[in-house]
């Protein structure tokens with residue numbers, strides 16, 4: 001998504017030169033959020049999730065099924081798995097994340113949910129009555145739990161956390177989500193880790209760190225992600241958590257060097273957001289590949305097409321509003337800002353057992369807002385966050 005959005009932005013900003021996208025997956029860019037929700041409850045197809053191709057990017061060269069294995073920022077080349085070195089004038093890093101795996105034996109029945117192929121393989125196994133254990137109680141773990149339950153599976157979520165989705169949402173909403181998941185028949189083993197598997201030729205169960213053995217036909221690992229940055233080893237870029245970028249999305253080296261010809265977008269980008277502070281963070285939300293892709297495309301087009309405007313393009317303020325949503329059973333969550341930064345959480349409107357708006361504050365400034373339903377009523381709070389979070393709205 002980040003690669004596609006950057007290509008679109010480059011064309012929109014007037015770059016007319018060649019564009020090559022190197023992508024490991026065989027599928028043209030597609031939308032990932034449905035993979036843990038609707039798509040998993042029906043027949044999973046590429047058509048159902050593919051991004052529309054726009055005329056502006058019809059001439060982009062898509063090298064699909066090709067993996068970047070290294071980059072040389074001095075020679076300006078990216079080398080793919082077949083040993084070919086591809087020269088570039090500018091490089092955009094958009095390689096995203098991959099699911100973290102449990103360090104346990106490989107057995108049929110183990111699954112992750114990141115790619116379309118992952119979702120297709122999992123869908124085949126989510127048959128009514130299947131015993132499904134999900135390890136990890138973040139957004140993806142909880143969404144897949146709801147989807148599997150709706151498909152008639154017996155679902156248990158095991159997680160070291162004390163509450164589901166508690167890190168980004170805080171205990172108020174997390175407690176409500178737990179109650180609603182349980183009301184739909186999802187079982188939880190909280191404060192527990194998976195330490196072993198049962199089964200010789202295919203999965204039959206999982207063992208928890210309290211010694212309990214849960215029968216399981218399917219294990220879904222939703223324990224977070226690692227950044228796909230290994231191919232940048234030796235480039236000098238700061239890959240300590242994703243790839244560090246400045247507010248123009250230019251890549252930054254471990255020695256502080258800012259690379260005018262290398263950009264970072266999407267989940268892998270660790271960048272400062274002036275809406276909050278000058279701390280560089282990665283933000284794994286759907287709007288970020290689009291916002292950072294537009295930003296990188298705008299700055300890069302200036303570099304390639306009108307260098308006299310490059311400095312102005314770099315200086316243009318950049319403060320994208322993080323936004324995410326989640327659907328689990330009847331729960332429709334919509335969020336703005338960075339709720340995870342909060343030191344204070346307040347119920348602002350409604351009631352947690354029906355529909356509610358929860359505000360997230362750091363040093364008394366609103367840094368995030370989450371709606372449990374009440375989508376339209378969230379918009380004034382979104383504005384407060386965008387304006388620095390100091391308005392009195394929602395502070396009583």
Ligand SMILES: Cc1cc2nc3c(=O)[nH]c(=O)nc-3n(C[C@H](O)[C@H](O)[C@H](O)COP(=O)(O)OP(=O)(O)OC[C@H]3O[C@@H](n4cnc5c(N)ncnc54)[C@H](O)[C@@H]3O)c2cc1C
Pocket residue numbers: 001002003022023024025031032033034035036066067068069094095096097113114115140228231265266267268284285286287289323324325326327
């Ligand atoms: C199941 C699921 C559900 C989600 N639901 C929501 C949601 O409800 N709301 C929300 O806000 N966000 C959601 N997200 C997050 C959102 O989808 C991501 O933020 C977004 O997809 C990130 O886009 P990206 O382009 O940065 O990375 P990706 O989409 O990961 O794309 C990176 C691409 O780079 C490829 N690649 C990696 N390494 C290499 C290499 N060395 N060479 C070549 N290619 C490589 C990968 O194969 C991949 O195709 C969800 C994500 C998932 C996985």
